[in-house]
Amino acid sequence: MDKMMRKAQETGKQAAQKLKALPEQTKQAVKDLPDKSKALAQKTVKAATQMQRRTRLKLIVAVVAFVLVILIAGGIIGGRHLWYAKKNRAGLEPFGSEDITRSSAVPYIKTTLNDNGLNGEVVSYLEQDPYLVNIYEGYGFAKDYGSARGHNYTLEDVHKTLRPHALANCLTCKSADFTRLVNEEGVGVYTRDFEEVYQSLNLGISCYTCHGEEDPTREGNNLTVTHSYITKGLGENMSAIDPAILACGQCHIEYYFTPENKETMIPYSSVETMTPEAILAYYNEIGFSDWVQPSTGAQMLKAQHPEMETVMQGKHAGMLSCADCHMPIEQSYDGAIYHSHTLVSPLKNETLLASCAKCHEDTDMVNMVEGIQRRVTARETQVGNALSAFKDALASAVEKGETDEDTLSSARTLYREAQWFFDYCYVENSEGAHNSDLAFHCLDVAEQKINEGMAILSNEMTDDNI
Numbered sequence: 001m002d003k004m005m006r007k008a009q010e011t012g013k014q015a016a017q018k019l020k021a022l023p024e025q026t027k028q029a030v031k032d033l034p035d036k037s038k039a040l041a042q043k044t045v046k047a048a049t050q051m052q053r054r055t056r057l058k059l060i061v062a063v064v065a066f067v068l069v070i071l072i073a074g075g076i077i078g079g080r081h082l083w084y085a086k087k088n089r090a091g092l093e094p095f096g097s098e099d100i101t102r103s104s105a106v107p108y109i110k111t112t113l114n115d116n117g118l119n120g121e122v123v124s125y126l127e128q129d130p131y132l133v134n135i136y137e138g139y140g141f142a143k144d145y146g147s148a149r150g151h152n153y154t155l156e157d158v159h160k161t162l163r164p165h166a167l168a169n170c171l172t173c174k175s176a177d178f179t180r181l182v183n184e185e186g187v188g189v190y191t192r193d194f195e196e197v198y199q200s201l202n203l204g205i206s207c208y209t210c211h212g213e214e215d216p217t218r219e220g221n222n223l224t225v226t227h228s229y230i231t232k233g234l235g236e237n238m239s240a241i242d243p244a245i246l247a248c249g250q251c252h253i254e255y256y257f258t259p260e261n262k263e264t265m266i267p268y269s270s271v272e273t274m275t276p277e278a279i280l281a282y283y284n285e286i287g288f289s290d291w292v293q294p295s296t297g298a299q300m301l302k303a304q305h306p307e308m309e310t311v312m313q314g315k316h317a318g319m320l321s322c323a324d325c326h327m328p329i330e331q332s333y334d335g336a337i338y339h340s341h342t343l344v345s346p347l348k349n350e351t352l353l354a355s356c357a358k359c360h361e362d363t364d365m366v367n368m369v370e371g372i373q374r375r376v377t378a379r380e381t382q383v384g385n386a387l388s389a390f391k392d393a394l395a396s397a398v399e400k401g402e403t404d405e406d407t408l409s410s411a412r413t414l415y416r417e418a419q420w421f422f423d424y425c426y427v428e429n430s431e432g433a434h435n436s437d438l439a440f441h442c443l444d445v446a447e448q449k450i451n452e453g454m455a456i457l458s459n460e461m462t463d464d465n466i
């Protein structure tokens, strides 16, 4: 017990001494504080700086690595764009066709051809411009009519369209296999059953379409017209057209199916006869119509997509080909130089836009082209609605049965022709960019015919009233 007490006393004394020493120690500690905290602050700053340096270094390394990855991956997947854009920004002349490398470019050409699938959007023209449903009454286009998508979708789109397609001739512009079939078995293929032929096709638009059996890497002009109606229709006059226009013109044209054997054919035989006037005269001469409209009884025409015709009559004719404005010349990361086979709008491609400057100098091309398109589209809406009103007036006259046959017949002809000129502008895919004069001309002619038609119908009504 005593032992314990003594131990406790001892501990108590020690504690008391410690307690006495505490203020001294605290004082000393407080005295030391500035130095220590200074050191601590210095240490902290040093550590922070080191950390910052390390972080900054890490950040720099990360950014560099990221850019490298993008460059390398870009080089493989789409680096052509990066390299090429860089060249343009540096203000260097883009590559010329003399720089084209052929065989080494083929893998890139295949990739770029496949990239036509990137444009998969469709705008419904029928929703955008409801007057079309009225104008196209009685024809497939009143049921389904949308904007064009990339080449990869040709087979899918022709199959799923709500427009009726009984015969295989609808496959004319959709598949290299079909073109080959026509070339091997003759024009009888056009009248075979759509579905049966469709099921036998594998390829959409492919190398064969524009290069035929030729080795596309051959020097010189390596393009081949494989669509026989072009060779048949134009004959010798084909030589007046740049092959890089004809390649696209195999499909981007006005065509019709011959009444005798439903063969796909073009309605002209030379560059001079590629005008809406000459084509209409030809259709009138052979008594051709695409459909007879139920409510008006008019023998109607449906224009297709006369891009080659408008370009050949336009301001760039003899200067630029379709490829010059839609197929930028690019360079791959390993140096191959070639035409990209992804068909793009020149407004959405830096390389193509830069190439316009050769002649258009510092014009803002996007603004200039979109300005034309806005004016053309506004005028289309105006004339389209007028055409729709004319159609209603004609249909109503037909229904009432009080108008004499001669007047009805003249009004029907005017309606057929007004619709032809309107359509020739509306269905051309560039909205005036290829040839604004021709676009406005077509709409003016359409309007004039609408006014004439309305006048004879209303004269007739006034005559009746008197």
Ligand code: HEC
Pocket: 100, 101, 102, 103, 105, 106, 109, 110, 113, 205, 206, 207, 208, 209, 210, 211, 216, 217, 218, 221, 222, 223, 243, 244, 247, 248, 323, 337, 338, 339, 340, 341
């Ligand atoms: C829609 C038509 C079209 C298709 C399809 C097409 N090409 Fe081309 N090709 C062209 C045009 C146009 C040119 C440019 C010719 C010119 O301006 O001289 C071209 C040029 C070329 C060249 C020459 C090098 C160059 O870039 O100018 C090669 C090689 C080539 N194509 C290979 C191919 C291969 C391989 C395929 C299939 C994977 C293919 N092409 C599919 C139209 C086409």
Ligand code: HEC
Pocket: 119, 147, 148, 149, 150, 151, 153, 154, 155, 157, 158, 172, 173, 174, 175, 205, 209, 210, 247, 248, 249, 250, 251, 252, 322, 323, 326, 343, 344, 345
């Ligand atoms: C074998 C027929 C055929 C040939 C040849 C052809 N095209 Fe096309 N093109 C089409 C069809 C069909 C469409 C619409 C595809 C769809 O909507 O399913 C189209 C769509 C387009 C489009 C719109 C798609 C988009 O991405 O904006 C452009 C641009 C185009 N073609 C340019 C060209 C150019 C330039 C050439 C020549 C190098 C060419 N085409 C050759 C049939 C052809």
Ligand code: HEC
Pocket: 148, 245, 248, 249, 252, 307, 308, 309, 311, 316, 320, 321, 322, 323, 324, 325, 326, 345, 346, 347, 348, 369, 429, 430, 433, 434
């Ligand atoms: C001077 C350059 C130029 C030439 C030559 C040219 N085009 Fe165009 N093309 C354009 C412009 C500009 C547009 C409008 C692009 C836009 O609206 O973004 C266009 C639009 C088109 C479109 C509609 C594209 C879409 O996405 O809706 C098609 C199809 C087309 N061109 C095909 C052709 C064909 C086929 C040829 C040759 C017969 C040709 N072009 C020649 C400049 C040109």
Ligand code: HEC
Pocket: 314, 315, 316, 319, 320, 324, 325, 346, 347, 352, 353, 355, 356, 357, 358, 359, 360, 365, 368, 369, 372, 432, 433, 434, 435, 436, 437
């Ligand atoms: C080789 C020279 C040349 C090049 C390159 C060129 N153009 Fe043109 N372009 C012309 C000429 C000449 C005119 C007519 C000018 C005029 O009548 O005032 C013109 C007119 C136009 C017009 C008005 C057409 C019309 O019918 O109203 C458009 C749009 C156009 N160019 C677009 C382009 C685009 C886009 C490019 C580049 C992809 C381009 N051009 C490249 C020479 C060229």
